[in-house]
Amino acid sequence: MVARPASAGYRLKKYVRRNRIAVAVALGMALVLVGFAVMQAVELRRTTRERDRADRIAEFMTNMFKVTDPGEARGNSVTAREILDKASREIGTNAAIDPVVQADLQDAMAGTYVNLGLYARAQELSERVLQARLKLQGPENRKTVQTQTRLGWILDREGKFGEAEKLERPALEIERRRFGSEDPLSLET
Numbered sequence: 193m194v195a196r197p198a199s200a201g202y203r204l205k206k207y208v209r210r211n212r213i214a215v216a217v218a219l220g221m222a223l224v225l226v227g228f229a230v231m232q233a234v235e236l237r238r239t240t241r242e243r244d245r246a247d248r249i250a251e252f253m254t255n256m257f258k259v260t261d262p263g264e265a266r267g268n269s270v271t272a273r274e275i276l277d278k279a280s281r282e283i284g285t286n287a288a289i290d291p292v293v294q295a296d297l298q299d300a301m302a303g304t305y306v307n308l309g310l311y312a313r314a315q316e317l318s319e320r321v322l323q324a325r326l327k328l329q330g331p332e333n334r335k336t337v338q339t340q341t342r343l344g345w346i347l348d349r350e351g352k353f354g355e356a357e358k359l360e361r362p363a364l365e366i367e368r369r370r371f372g373s374e375d376p377l378s379l380e381t
Contacts, residue, residue, distance in 0.1 A: 248289050276304055295324040299339055311350050318343040332370055337363050
C-alpha cells in the first residue's frame with residue numbers, strides 16, 4: 193500500500209460532508225445573489241428602454257410646436273389643427289421613433305381629431321395605427337383591440353355601419369374572451 197497526500201477533490205468532499213448545512217446555506221446565498229444580479233440587469237435594461245422612449249416622445253412633442261420659419265406664421269396665431277396636421281405628417285416619416293411609439297402617438301392624435309369632430313382624418317390615422325399594431329403587437333393585444341374599437345366607432349359616426357360592425361364585433365369577442373365581460377373596455381364596446 194502506498195500513501196499519498198490527500199487531493200483537493202478528496203478534501204472538498206470531506207469538507208462538504210462534514211459541513212453540509214453551512215455549505216448549503218452558502219450555496220443558497222450565492223444563488224440568491226446571482227438571481228438578484230440578473231433581475232437588476234433586466235430591470236436596468238427595461239428602465240433604459242423606457243427612458244429612451246420617453247426622451248424620443250418629448251423630443252417629438254417639442255419639435256411639434258416649433259415653427260421652422262418665423263415668417264411662416266406671419267404674425268398670425270397657429271391653430272391646434274395646424275400643429276396636429278404637421279405632427280401627424282411628420283410622425284409617419286420619423287425613422288428615429290420606435291414603431292410602437294409611433295403607433296401610440298398617432299393613436300393619441302387620432303383621438304384628438306375625434307374630439308375636434310374631424311372624423312375623416314381620425315379614420316385615416318386610426319387605420320394606420322391599426323395596421324401597425326396588428327403587425328407589431330398582434331390582434332389580441334389590448335391596444336390593438338382599443339384601436340379597432342375606436343376605428344369602428346369613427347366609421348359608425350361617419351354612417352359606415354357595415355364597416356363599423358365588421359371591426360367592432362371581432363373586437364368585442366376578443367375583449368370578452370381575453371379581458372372578461374365586466375372589463376371596462378368590453379363594456380364600452
